[in-house]
Amino acid sequence: MMLSALDLARRIDAGELTPAKVVDLCAAAIAACEPEVGAFVTLDIEGARRRAQAESAILSASPLRGLAVGIKDIFDTADFPTEYGSPIYRGHRPAADAAVVAMTRRAGGLVLGKTVTTAFAHMAPAATRNPVNPEHTPGGSSSGSAAAVAAGMVPVALGTQTGGSVIRPAAFCGVAGFKPSYKLIPTIGVKCFSWHLDTVGLFAASVPDLAFAAAAITQRDLRVDRHAAGAPRIGVVRFLWAEASAAMQNAVESAAVAAGRAGAHVTDVTLPPIVEEAWRIHPTIQDYEAWRALAFEYDHHRDAIPAVTRELLDAAAAITADDYDAARRTTRLARRALADLMRDHDVLLTPSAPGAAPRGLGSTGAATFNRLWTLMGTPTVNVPGLVDRDGLPLGVQVIGRFGRDQAALAAAAFVEAAVARRAPALAHST
Amino acid sequence: MMLSALDLARRIDAGELTPAKVVDLCAAAIAACEPEVGAFVTLDIEGARRRAQAESAILSASPLRGLAVGIKDIFDTADFPTEYGSPIYRGHRPAADAAVVAMTRRAGGLVLGKTVTTAFAHMAPAATRNPVNPEHTPGGSSSGSAAAVAAGMVPVALGTQTGGSVIRPAAFCGVAGFKPSYKLIPTIGVKCFSWHLDTVGLFAASVPDLAFAAAAITQRDLRVDRHAAGAPRIGVVRFLWAEASAAMQNAVESAAVAAGRAGAHVTDVTLPPIVEEAWRIHPTIQDYEAWRALAFEYDHHRDAIPAVTRELLDAAAAITADDYDAARRTTRLARRALADLMRDHDVLLTPSAPGAAPRGLGSTGAATFNRLWTLMGTPTVNVPGLVDRDGLPLGVQVIGRFGRDQAALAAAAFVEAAVARRAPALAHST
Numbered sequence: 001m002m003l004s005a006l007d008l009a010r011r012i013d014a015g016e017l018t019p020a021k022v023v024d025l026c027a028a029a030i031a032a033c034e035p036e037v038g039a040f041v042t043l044d045i046e047g048a049r050r051r052a053q054a055e056s057a058i059l060s061a062s063p064l065r066g067l068a069v070g071i072k073d074i075f076d077t078a079d080f081p082t083e084y085g086s087p088i089y090r091g092h093r094p095a096a097d098a099a100v101v102a103m104t105r106r107a108g109g110l111v112l113g114k115t116v117t118t119a120f121a122h123m124a125p126a127a128t129r130n131p132v133n134p135e136h137t138p139g140g141s142s143s144g145s146a147a148a149v150a151a152g153m154v155p156v157a158l159g160t161q162t163g164g165s166v167i168r169p170a171a172f173c174g175v176a177g178f179k180p181s182y183k184l185i186p187t188i189g190v191k192c193f194s195w196h197l198d199t200v201g202l203f204a205a206s207v208p209d210l211a212f213a214a215a216a217i218t219q220r221d222l223r224v225d226r227h228a229a230g231a232p233r234i235g236v237v238r239f240l241w242a243e244a245s246a247a248m249q250n251a252v253e254s255a256a257v258a259a260g261r262a263g264a265h266v267t268d269v270t271l272p273p274i275v276e277e278a279w280r281i282h283p284t285i286q287d288y289e290a291w292r293a294l295a296f297e298y299d300h301h302r303d304a305i306p307a308v309t310r311e312l313l314d315a316a317a318a319i320t321a322d323d324y325d326a327a328r329r330t331t332r333l334a335r336r337a338l339a340d341l342m343r344d345h346d347v348l349l350t351p352s353a354p355g356a357a358p359r360g361l362g363s364t365g366a367a368t369f370n371r372l373w374t375l376m377g378t379p380t381v382n383v384p385g386l387v388d389r390d391g392l393p394l395g396v397q398v399i400g401r402f403g404r405d406q407a408a409l410a411a412a413a414f415v416e417a418a419v420a421r422r423a424p425a426l427a428h429s430t
Numbered sequence: 431m432m433l434s435a436l437d438l439a440r441r442i443d444a445g446e447l448t449p450a451k452v453v454d455l456c457a458a459a460i461a462a463c464e465p466e467v468g469a470f471v472t473l474d475i476e477g478a479r480r481r482a483q484a485e486s487a488i489l490s491a492s493p494l495r496g497l498a499v500g501i502k503d504i505f506d507t508a509d510f511p512t513e514y515g516s517p518i519y520r521g522h523r524p525a526a527d528a529a530v531v532a533m534t535r536r537a538g539g540l541v542l543g544k545t546v547t548t549a550f551a552h553m554a555p556a557a558t559r560n561p562v563n564p565e566h567t568p569g570g571s572s573s574g575s576a577a578a579v580a581a582g583m584v585p586v587a588l589g590t591q592t593g594g595s596v597i598r599p600a601a602f603c604g605v606a607g608f609k610p611s612y613k614l615i616p617t618i619g620v621k622c623f624s625w626h627l628d629t630v631g632l633f634a635a636s637v638p639d640l641a642f643a644a645a646a647i648t649q650r651d652l653r654v655d656r657h658a659a660g661a662p663r664i665g666v667v668r669f670l671w672a673e674a675s676a677a678m679q680n681a682v683e684s685a686a687v688a689a690g691r692a693g694a695h696v697t698d699v700t701l702p703p704i705v706e707e708a709w710r711i712h713p714t715i716q717d718y719e720a721w722r723a724l725a726f727e728y729d730h731h732r733d734a735i736p737a738v739t740r741e742l743l744d745a746a747a748a749i750t751a752d753d754y755d756a757a758r759r760t761t762r763l764a765r766r767a768l769a770d771l772m773r774d775h776d777v778l779l780t781p782s783a784p785g786a787a788p789r790g791l792g793s794t795g796a797a798t799f800n801r802l803w804t805l806m807g808t809p810t811v812n813v814p815g816l817v818d819r820d821g822l823p824l825g826v827q828v829i830g831r832f833g834r835d836q837a838a839l840a841a842a843a844f845v846e847a848a849v850a851r852r853a854p855a856l857a858h859s860t
Binding site: 078089092095096097099101102103105106183186187188189192195196218219220221289292293295296297299300320321325403 | 519525529533536617618625648649722725726727751
């Protein structure tokens with residue numbers, strides 16, 4: 001049972017609930033689920049409860065209403081150890097909070113704990129299990145944040161995405177996930193992998209919950225609950241379609257049909273070649289920057305870096321400035337081409353991942369359907385609600401125009417509502 | 431007597447000098463000048479000497495030839511305390527080096543010490559004095575890096591610019607200063623003031639020295655010494671001309687005349703209104719971001735923040751997302767208009783500062799002639815060589831096209847050489 005941030009906030013507004021009671025709800029779910037799920041690296045339930053009690057009135061009136069928040073352990077926190085998923089940083093205590101952590105506290109969020117991240121938010125899997133089925137990966141790299149929300153252990157969690165690290169785990173765990181426009185939320189105090197790609201994102205139970213939390217933290221008008229979300233113009237993108245499972249293809253088609261029946265104008269879209277080319281060069285930018293962003297760790301602690309990341313860095317040393325500059329030019333051209341394309345579409349619709357969460361914890365899955373949108377800097381939302389025959393979530397991805405984050409969230413909420421009305425009939429059809 | 435990085439490197443290549451001997455040269459200048467100048471917050475001459483001796487052959491063959499480097503104390507260093515100019519961070523030891531510090535070490539640079547920064551690289555003056563005349567400010571916020579190079583205490587130093595924190599101190603101290611294109615050098619591990627503005631830059635004795643060091647650190651083809659620097663097309667910009675002293679106006683005119691006589695095509699340029707508007711909205715972007723980037727310090731240590739910075743932050747809390755987004759849109763339009771304008775000019779020429787370094791240490795001077803170019807993200811170079819009647823340096827600024835850093839440096843070297851041939855006659859003419 002997930003905790004809806006918006007519902008909790010309404011009940012706090014109505015005097016039916018207090019921030020301390022929300023901590024109790026989280027604590028109960030943590031007691032029940034955390035031993036199996038392993039979403040947190042550090043928890044401070046007592047500290048959160050004490051603050052919730054001591055500052056109840058102030059917190060209840062704050063934008064986030066004193067809601068408990070989980071923070072991926074890639075964000076610096078002055079009052080929790082911050083290890084970036086790596087033994088290199090065992091016991092590390094940053095001197096300051098990351099900007100968005102401070103913003104979350106300013107908005108009245110209570111940091112309940114730090115959530116599991118893969119090492120340096122890259123590919124080597126961590127130990128978190130998928131709350132929907134613990135035999136399956138929760139996805140990565142924001143494994144703990146997605147799982148914590150899915151298991152009802154927190155209503156809101158923060159993550160980051162460089163390839164697909166917000167949208168993919170959200171899809172695998174069946175929660176709403178939001179990667180805002182590039183730099184809508186500052187990455188200051190977030191351990192860097194790639195400075196042109198790293199993007200702070202959020203997890204919540206549903207799209208309106210996401211929008212509520214994102215609005216509170218950013219002080220922006222992102223909420224969808226009080227906007228009349230008109231029917232959006234949706235372009236269905238089947239780029240890399242053969243990489244999607246039959247169940248995932250069906251999920252996207254089903255979501256498109258549901259949205260169409262709910263009044264959306266749905267058309268097929270083919271990406272311009274330069275945008276497809278941008279998908280191909282994402283690793284050039286990511287790896288060139290990682291070679292520099294992680295220079296200290298590589299030069300001083302190479303053996304403590306997971307093999308998959310170490311091998312990436314080994315190879316990245318050979319990427320030239322010319323390769324990188326060419327990839328940056330491709331990115332600029334692709335962003336322009338995408339902006340032109342999106343004049344006729346409010347959002348695009350495509351898979352959030354190749355399929356449901358793979359079985360086993362040996363891999364966090366692939367960022368195939370995510371990395372293009374990270375590179376384009378466009379807001380994207382994982383819309384939950386569909387499942388496969390085994391009951392595993394199938395997330396579909398709604399992609400908005402750069403800087404139009406509210407519109408992207410509104411369209412995602414529209415799709416989510418349309419899917420929810422039809423989900424049982426659509427879910428098991430493959 | 432400044433240390434030319436390029437000359438030192440050539441002498442090391444010729445076997446006339448070793449990295450350890452360079453440390454000795456630095457140590458001698460530090461012994462002579464540092465008590466009066468106060469450029470460093472921390473020094474480790476013995477550590478640098480030991481490494482220079484132990485790894486002499488490897489360092490001598492490295493891109494930076496084992497040259498000693500000064501690092502502004504706004505960059506994280508794992509082996510030196512890093513205090514960001516603030517008592518809040520007294521004794522702070524980061525867990526890792528900033529990316530560019532690691533890149534500098536990879537290139538074979540020896541970190542000799544941390545240089546004085548104003549608190550959080552903002553306006554409150556620090557104690558460093560101008561080596562040319564200790565009664566005058568060295569400028570800020572990269573006060574120590576500019577002064578250390580000017581006094582011959584290091585051949586290369588790193589700084590950052592958010593308003594005018596590289597170009598202005600370079601101008602005041604009479605050294606070459608380079609603010610590269612936005613994000614040419616990563617800001618990872620650099621204390622953030624404004625993430626859309628903070629730019630890592632360098633100081634050296636002359637423009638070819640700068641280009642040598644920047645090429646070594648970035649692994650980019652930025653060197654000007656081996657390029658036949660053709661005569662550039664120079665546009666003289668008199669935006670905010672009334673803010674420049676008569677001596678500074680004369681310095682720019684003199685540099686333009688000298689460059690023209692050396693073969694440059696020199697014309698007058700008027701900035702489009704949208705670019706002038708961008709100058710006006712720079713503080714909106716800077717302050718909105720500083721309110722978030724320094725959220726932890728403001729929320730936990732407000733009283734320990736210098737008054738000028740605290741007041742900026744007090745006011746910044748009221749800047750709305752709409753104001754900020756409008757300023758970002760203006761920036762985008764201005765960048766496009768500037769790129770169009772620069773199709774006909776390789777570089778622009780304008781003052782580096784309103785005049786020579788002001789007398790007294792009560793202010794680091796104004797960023798009037800710098801903040802536009804920081805916001806535009808274009809490479810800019812302070813060209814030294816001219817002085818006023820009192821012998822105080824008058825820096826002129828060469829501004830290149832975004833991403834054309836080598837061309838900007840080459841044009842700056844051209845202007846520098848032209849000025850040097852004529853400087854004595856031009857210097858005292860006002």
